[in-house]
Amino acid sequence: MADKIAFLGLGSMGAAMAANLLKAGFPLTVYNRTAEKAEPLRQQGATVAATPAEAVREADIVFTMLTDDKALEEITTGPDGFLNALKPGAIHASCSTVAPDTTRRLAEAHAAHGSFLVASPVFGKPDVAAAGKLWVGSSGPAEARERLKPAQEAIGQGTHDFGDDPGAASVAKLCGNFLLGTVIEGMAEALTLAEKCGLDRVGFYEMLTSTIFNTPVYKGYGKLIAEQHYQPVGAPPAIIRKDMNLVVQEAYKNEVPMPFANIIRDRLTATVALGEPDVDWASFAKRVSEDAGL
Amino acid sequence: MADKIAFLGLGSMGAAMAANLLKAGFPLTVYNRTAEKAEPLRQQGATVAATPAEAVREADIVFTMLTDDKALEEITTGPDGFLNALKPGAIHASCSTVAPDTTRRLAEAHAAHGSFLVASPVFGKPDVAAAGKLWVGSSGPAEARERLKPAQEAIGQGTHDFGDDPGAASVAKLCGNFLLGTVIEGMAEALTLAEKCGLDRVGFYEMLTSTIFNTPVYKGYGKLIAEQHYQPVGAPPAIIRKDMNLVVQEAYKNEVPMPFANIIRDRLTATVALGEPDVDWASFAKRVSEDAGL
Numbered sequence: 001m002a003d004k005i006a007f008l009g010l011g012s013m014g015a016a017m018a019a020n021l022l023k024a025g026f027p028l029t030v031y032n033r034t035a036e037k038a039e040p041l042r043q044q045g046a047t048v049a050a051t052p053a054e055a056v057r058e059a060d061i062v063f064t065m066l067t068d069d070k071a072l073e074e075i076t077t078g079p080d081g082f083l084n085a086l087k088p089g090a091i092h093a094s095c096s097t098v099a100p101d102t103t104r105r106l107a108e109a110h111a112a113h114g115s116f117l118v119a120s121p122v123f124g125k126p127d128v129a130a131a132g133k134l135w136v137g138s139s140g141p142a143e144a145r146e147r148l149k150p151a152q153e154a155i156g157q158g159t160h161d162f163g164d165d166p167g168a169a170s171v172a173k174l175c176g177n178f179l180l181g182t183v184i185e186g187m188a189e190a191l192t193l194a195e196k197c198g199l200d201r202v203g204f205y206e207m208l209t210s211t212i213f214n215t216p217v218y219k220g221y222g223k224l225i226a227e228q229h230y231q232p233v234g235a236p237p238a239i240i241r242k243d244m245n246l247v248v249q250e251a252y253k254n255e256v257p258m259p260f261a262n263i264i265r266d267r268l269t270a271t272v273a274l275g276e277p278d279v280d281w282a283s284f285a286k287r288v289s290e291d292a293g294l
Numbered sequence: 295m296a297d298k299i300a301f302l303g304l305g306s307m308g309a310a311m312a313a314n315l316l317k318a319g320f321p322l323t324v325y326n327r328t329a330e331k332a333e334p335l336r337q338q339g340a341t342v343a344a345t346p347a348e349a350v351r352e353a354d355i356v357f358t359m360l361t362d363d364k365a366l367e368e369i370t371t372g373p374d375g376f377l378n379a380l381k382p383g384a385i386h387a388s389c390s391t392v393a394p395d396t397t398r399r400l401a402e403a404h405a406a407h408g409s410f411l412v413a414s415p416v417f418g419k420p421d422v423a424a425a426g427k428l429w430v431g432s433s434g435p436a437e438a439r440e441r442l443k444p445a446q447e448a449i450g451q452g453t454h455d456f457g458d459d460p461g462a463a464s465v466a467k468l469c470g471n472f473l474l475g476t477v478i479e480g481m482a483e484a485l486t487l488a489e490k491c492g493l494d495r496v497g498f499y500e501m502l503t504s505t506i507f508n509t510p511v512y513k514g515y516g517k518l519i520a521e522q523h524y525q526p527v528g529a530p531p532a533i534i535r536k537d538m539n540l541v542v543q544e545a546y547k548n549e550v551p552m553p554f555a556n557i558i559r560d561r562l563t564a565t566v567a568l569g570e571p572d573v574d575w576a577s578f579a580k581r582v583s584e585d586a587g588l
Binding site: 100123124135137158160162165167168171172174175176178179180182183185186187189190191192193194196197198199204207208210211212213214215216217247250251254255256257258259260261263288291292293 | 417461462469472474484485491492493501502504505509510511544545549551554582585
């Protein structure tokens with residue numbers, strides 16, 4: 001018998017991941033605050049629940065994919081959270097990008113309840129999620145990590161184990177998003193200098209990404225930056241600004257000076273302040289051009 | 295009849311490139327200030343010249359691969375430079391990483407002499423040069439670029455055309471080295487934060503470079519940074535510090551704020567000041583660990 005799964009949070013990432021769990025044959029109950037987002041999954045065979053507690057009542061595994069720490073804590077341990085309705089022994093696979101300490105705090109709440117938390121953050125945009133090709137990080141109690149593997153396999157092309165500290169995979173996810181930010185700022189600075197020196201911006205991008213930077217991350221973000229066209233929206237600036245703030249806070253707490261991280265966070269803050277919500281977060285690259293008078 | 299080639303500057307990059315020109319069947323004369331570095335090439339069939347002028351007298355193409363702008367200008371237009379001995383119509387393939395304006399100034403000197411300058415900078419470490427797998431940039435007069443292609447094919451796996459402005463390929467090379475610097479600083483900050491949060495530095499490097507950063511640049515530099523072992527030396531800190539200073543100066547001249555470039559230049563300045571010459575330039579990643587008390 002496949003584990004019964006509840007999936008809470010059906011944004012562009014969560015909906016794609018839930019659909020792949022359904023395709024893989026897991027009995028699925030879904031919940032989203034805005035109920036209409038659950039409709040396509042209902043048509044594919046999912047049960048739609050009216051509350052988080054109702055969604056998890058029968059579940060062996062609860063996936064959450066939410067915007068931020070606050071939303072995750074509310075839906076788990078808040079007044080209308082699901083934890084009290086969860087079966088002892090069940091696993092919470094927490095996929096949101098949150099502070100490692102949030103993950104650890106929730107892990108303690110689960111331990112007190114007799115359930116398990118496994119941090120299960122994912123790398124990849126919505127199109128990658130839809131293709132079931134995410135990269136998954138996994139950390140938490142060993143037995144729970146093991147039991148979660150078939151479900152993780154249904155959403156991703158590979159799972160990397162970060163050990164027993166539930167916060168570890170959250171750290172890894174933050175570091176990964178930070179590195180994507182360095183790709184964007186780096187490409188933006190390089191293409192802007194090249195352009196102001198008379199080189200063709202797109203031609204130089206094509207040269208770089210067919211030689212030493214011939215890899216999807218540089219090709220994908222680089223194309224948006226080279227063409228200055230930040231569509232489609234993989235993730236909006238406000239969401240990743242939150243992630244970069246978590247990086248900077250984690251660096252502060254752990255006493256790690258990270259000059260690149262500070263720059264990226266401020267670029268995203270400027271982008272949010274300028275009020276362009278319907279663009280991919282790579283649009284902070286425009287700040288580099290603007291600073292250079294382009 | 296293959297073009298006769300002179301190669302001036304037999305450091306670890308130049309010697310490997312010269313050997314590949316010889317293997318490809320080009321008659322080759324070489325010159326190096328320290329004559330013993332020419333010995334292995336003599337044994338492979340090259341003629342060794344005592345001066346730059348003697349080296350280029352019969353040449354259709356002159357390659358130069360020198361440390362910096364000053365060395366390149368001295369060997370070309372200095373009192374003992376080769377330009378006056380060069381045949382009219384010959385091509386100078388300038389492979390050094392130098393300021394775009396240095397390249398343009400030399401191009402004018404060649405035009406006055408009746409010869410041609412083609413900027414021909416290369417991407418790749420000495421082992422890549424030895425394998426004939428460099429990526430080559432090319433800019434300068436169209437006819438000369440065309441004539442140079444067979445020789446560029448002998449040293450590289452591909453040549454990218456940057457058009458008529460001889461400085462353009464120098465710009466591209468500086469931007470490329472800058473991007474490599476962003477990879478190093480980015481990986482150093484990410485791995486340092488991960489380490490201080492309790493993750494295994496090497497394990498996290500392996501996860502990153504087998505998933506979203508699965509590409510030679512991240513694998514190669516990342517390994518040095520993950521293991522904190524900066525051997526073998528692809529290029530020493532002082533040489534790339536010079537390159538990053540050229541990036542920052544070019545950015546200043548062209549009015550492009552480049553916060554990442556400033557940080558990388560200062561990391562290399564600290565590394566040179568600390569006096570560790572026999573390490574790869576990626577060793578500036580140690581500054582990130584040291585700043586975090588590791």
